[in-house]
Amino acid sequence: MVRPRCGTAPYPRQLAEAGADAPRREARNIVLNYARRIEHAEASARRFVAAGLNELSPIIESLWPNQLPEDLSRGAMKALDAEKSPETAALLAAFVESLGRIAVNRGDYSGFETILTGLERAPHDKEHDHMSALAHRLVAQDRWLCSWMPLLPTALWILSCPGCCSAIRAAARSHDSASD
Numbered sequence: 001m002v003r004p005r006c007g008t009a010p011y012p013r014q015l016a017e018a019g020a021d022a023p024r025r026e027a028r029n030i031v032l033n034y035a036r037r038i039e040h041a042e043a044s045a046r047r048f049v050a051a052g053l054n055e056l057s058p059i060i061e062s063l064w065p066n067q068l069p070e071d072l073s074r075g076a077m078k079a080l081d082a083e084k085s086p087e088t089a090a091l092l093a094a095f096v097e098s099l100g101r102i103a104v105n106r107g108d109y110s111g112f113e114t115i116l117t118g119l120e121r122a123p124h125d126k127e128h129d130h131m132s133a134l135a136h137r138l139v140a141q142d143r144w145l146c147s148w149m150p151l152l153p154t155a156l157w158i159l160s161c162p163g164c165c166s167a168i169r170a171a172a173r174s175h176d177s178a179s180d
Contacts, residue, residue, distance in 0.1 A: 012059050028063050031056060035072055038079040043088065046079070050091035057098045067108050073099050077118035080131065093134050100138045112138075 015027035034056070037049045053060075053076070060068070076099065080092040096115060103111035119135035122128040 012056065012063075024063060027059070031060060031063060032069065032071060035075055038075060038092070043085050046083065047085065047088040047091065050079075050088050050095060053095045054091055054098070057095065057102075060099075061102050066106070068099060068102060068111055070111075070114065073103075073111065073115055074118070077115065081118075081122055081128070089130055093130055097134060097137065104138075 012027040012030050015023040015030070034049065035053060038046055038053070040046050040049065060072070073096070076092060076096050080089060080096055083089040083092055096119075100112060100115045102108075103115065116135060116138065119131050119138075122131040124132065
């Protein structure tokens with residue numbers, strides 16, 4: 001059996017820095033295939049993949065300059081929800097948090113909302129407390145205001161766009177968590 005290793009970062013980094021379309025496309029495929037290994041049955045393999053994904057976060061940000069692939073955040077959320085090992089869960093939480101920060105910094109309202117919705121759907125029990133804590137960290141008032149206040153005109157414009165209310169729902173969540 002081949003075990004995933006977290007030492008995969010140099011190759012995708014070299015491809016990402018190549019600048020041409022074909023190498024960047026190959027790097028995207030490598031990263032997405034690597035991320036799919038988070039569903040591995042063996043706990044140590046999942047831990048290595050989670051560590052590798054954290055190592056790849058800056059590369060992931062550069063490979064997808066506009067919007068992160070939904071498969072990436074959805075797979076990480078699913079793995080975080082199912083993970084029993086505290087160490088691997090912490091690594092996955094850090095990765096999901098970095099995906100959330102990337103989405104906020106880019107103004108990717110729907111990507112950010114997908115992450116928040118996934119975190120909110122987790123059961124509210126002791127086993128899933130880390131997911132609730134992560135959701136609160138992502139919408140912490142000081143971070144929220146610094147990241148989203150410059151986007152207020154855009155959010156107001158979104159009010160007039162049917163079907164584009166992700167930013168408004170995210171702002172409501174932030175307000176609700178700040179009042180808790």
